[in-house]
Amino acid sequence: MNLIQILFWLLSGLAIVSALMVLISKNPVHSVLWLIVVFFAISGHYILLNAQFLAIVNLIVYAGAIMVLFLFVIMLMNLGKESDPQKNVWIKLAGAISGGSLLIVLVSLVKQASEINDKEALLGNGNIGLIGTLGKVLFTDFVVPFEISSVLFLSAMVGAVVIGKK
Amino acid sequence: MPISNYIIFCLALFTIGIVGVLVRRNAIIVFMCIELMLNAVNLLLVAFSKMHNGVAYLTDKSTIVGADAQVFVFFIMVVAAAEVSVGLAIIVMMYRNTKSIDINFLNRLKN
Numbered sequence: 001m002n003l004i005q006i007l008f009w010l011l012s013g014l015a016i017v018s019a020l021m022v023l024i025s026k027n028p029v030h031s032v033l034w035l036i037v038v039f040f041a042i043s044g045h046y047i048l049l050n051a052q053f054l055a056i057v058n059l060i061v062y063a064g065a066i067m068v069l070f071l072f073v074i075m076l077m078n079l080g081k082e083s084d085p086q087k088n089v090w091i092k093l094a095g096a097i098s099g100g101s102l103l104i105v106l107v108s109l110v111k112q113a114s115e116i117n118d119k120e121a122l123l124g125n126g127n128i129g130l131i132g133t134l135g136k137v138l139f140t141d142f143v144v145p146f147e148i149s150s151v152l153f154l155s156a157m158v159g160a161v162v163i164g165k166k
Numbered sequence: 167m168p169i170s171n172y173i174i175f176c177l178a179l180f181t182i183g184i185v186g187v188l189v190r191r192n193a194i195i196v197f198m199c200i201e202l203m204l205n206a207v208n209l210l211l212v213a214f215s216k217m218h219n220g221v222a223y224l225t226d227k228s229t230i231v232g233a234d235a236q237v238f239v240f241f242i243m244v245v246a247a248a249e250v251s252v253g254l255a256i257i258v259m260m261y262r263n264t265k266s267i268d269i270n271f272l273n274r275l276k277n
Contacts, residue, residue, distance in 0.1 A: 004167070005167070008167055008171070012171075012175045015175075015179060016175075016178055016179065016182070019179055019182040019183075019202055020182060022182075022186065022195070022198060022199070022202065023182065023185065023186045023189070023190065023195075023199075028192060028194055028195060031195055031198060032198065035198050035201070035202065038179075038202065038205070039205065042205050042208075042209055045209055045212075046209070046212060049212055049213065049216050050216070051212050051216075051236055053236070053240075054208075054212060054236055054239055054240065057240065057243060058205075058208075058243070061243050061247055062201070062205070062243070062246075065247065066201070066246070066247060066250050069250060069251065069254055070194065070197075070198065070250075070254070073194065073254045073257065073258060074194060076258065077258070077261050077267065091189060092189050094188075095185050095188040095189035096185060096189075098185075098188065099181045099182070099184055099185035099188070100181075102181055102184065103177060103178065103181040106177045106181075107174055107177060110170055110173050110174060110177070111170070116169050116170055116173070117170070118168075119168070119169045119170075119217050120167065120168055120169065120217065120220055121167050121168075121169050121172055121213045121214075121216045121217045121220065122216045122217070122219055122220030122223055123167055123216070125220075125223060126216065126219045126220065126223050126229075127228065127230070128215065128216075128219050128229075128230050128231070128232050128233040128236060129212075129216075129236060133230050133233055134233060134236055134237060134240070137230065137233045137234065137237055138237055138240070141234070141237075142234075142237050142241075145241060149241060149244045149245075152244070152245070152248055153244070153247075153248055155248075156248035156249075156251050156252050157251070159252050159255070160251045160252050160254075160255040163252070163255040163256055163259055164255040164258060164259065166259070166262070
């Protein structure tokens with residue numbers, strides 16, 4: 001077991017435990033902080049896959065901007081510890097059972113699929129994740145969706161201001 | 167690293183997100199679980215792009231097969247950022263009207 005495999009299992013375990021803590025935490029602020037840990041672990045996975053641009057963008061956009069937005073909204077609402085008053089244990093049990101059975105079905109499907117049995121993800125090598133390569137692809141093949149996404153951002157900004165103002 | 171490891175890991179993250187949407191009643195936490203599901207799908211897309219790139223990498227060291235998937239992940243992040251800003255504005259507006267973000271109280275769009 002070499003270093004990359006150790007890092008893979010370490011980051012996977014960290015991500016899954018933190019994702020479970022997002023669910024379990026009573027305080028929404030703790031949920032946000034655990035979700036930031038999940039995003040850091042996923043950025044570590046991107047670095048292992050040599051997708052450097054996406055790792056940085058994931059840190060800046062998700063762990064930086066979006067999570068700060070969540071924290072600001074939670075602070076504005078002044079939610080205390082009693083924000084999730086659910087006492088019914090049966091709903092939690094039903095959710096856990098349905099999610100677990102879904103996971104079992106999907107994992108058994110993956111185990112049976114013969115197309116992906118011997119496929120490997122290339123770790124550490126390859127240059128498709130570098131900023132230069134992605135920039136060339138983004139500004140030649142995908143330049144029209146890129147410009148349309150700027151219009152999407154403008155409309156989202158206007159919509160957020162109009163909805164939030166009153 | 168076998169691709170099935172990545173698929174199973176992302177399925178676990180996605181399932182945790184689904185359970186969160188089903189179980190929790192706080193609207194903000196439901197929203198955060200949706201973000202978790204989006205990230206699981208993003209990681210799986212990157213893993214598949216590296217899988218296809220690895221096949222082409224054996225013959226040509228400077229291949230860019232699979233770069234489209236990473237651009238696609240970038241666009242998913244763009245759309246998610248826009249979605250979060252509008253969605254949180256809607257949640258703030260609902261909290262201002264009803265003083266609650268429990269989704270069982272908010273299951274009617276009117277009143």
